[in-house]
Amino acid sequence: MDEAMKYFIALLIDVMVLLSFVLGELYDSSAFMGVGYFWGWLVGVIGVLGFISPSVRQKAESTYEHQPLLFRIYDVVTDLAFIMFAAYQGWFVLATVYTLHSMMKAQHKQKMEKLCRE
Numbered sequence: 001m002d003e004a005m006k007y008f009i010a011l012l013i014d015v016m017v018l019l020s021f022v023l024g025e026l027y028d029s030s031a032f033m034g035v036g037y038f039w040g041w042l043v044g045v046i047g048v049l050g051f052i053s054p055s056v057r058q059k060a061e062s063t064y065e066h067q068p069l070l071f072r073i074y075d076v077v078t079d080l081a082f083i084m085f086a087a088y089q090g091w092f093v094l095a096t097v098y099t100l101h102s103m104m105k106a107q108h109k110q111k112m113e114k115l116c117r118e
Contacts, residue, residue, distance in 0.1 A: 007071055013039075014078050021085060033089075040086060040094050047101035051108065064112040072109060079105075 017036045024032035050056040067075075079102040086095035 010071075010075075017082075036082075036085075037091065037094070040082060040091075040098055044094065044097040044101045047105060048097060051101075051104040057108075060108065061112065064116075066113065066116045067109065072113075075109075076102075076106060 017039050020032045020035035023029065024034075024036070050060070079098070083095050083099050083102065086092075086098060
């Protein structure tokens with residue numbers, strides 16, 4: 001897959017989740033809010049389970065490719081924004097799961113970027 005397309009897909013998903021939250025707030029629609037809520041649970045649970053599993057972690061380490069610093073910063077900022085929004089909405093368990101996922105992902109990326117430099 002082309003490098004730019006990989007980041008485009010990630011940006012597109014973030015925009016769709018943001019749009020669902022904005023429309024949910026504007027129109028007081030739980031259906032729109034549910035899109036982002038579902039996405040948060042999906043990414044959070046799969047991420048935590050993936051980082052717990054040694055075989056998944058090993059596969060992720062062997063296939064990791066360097067990411068530009070700008071995209072890693074963007075990734076952390078969007079994760080923090082999602083966590084804050086989830087907590088604001090009263091979705092405390094989701095915010096906790098997504099926080100665990102974000103911390104594990106950041107640690108993994110830091111480790112892999114350090115190995116890429118060596």
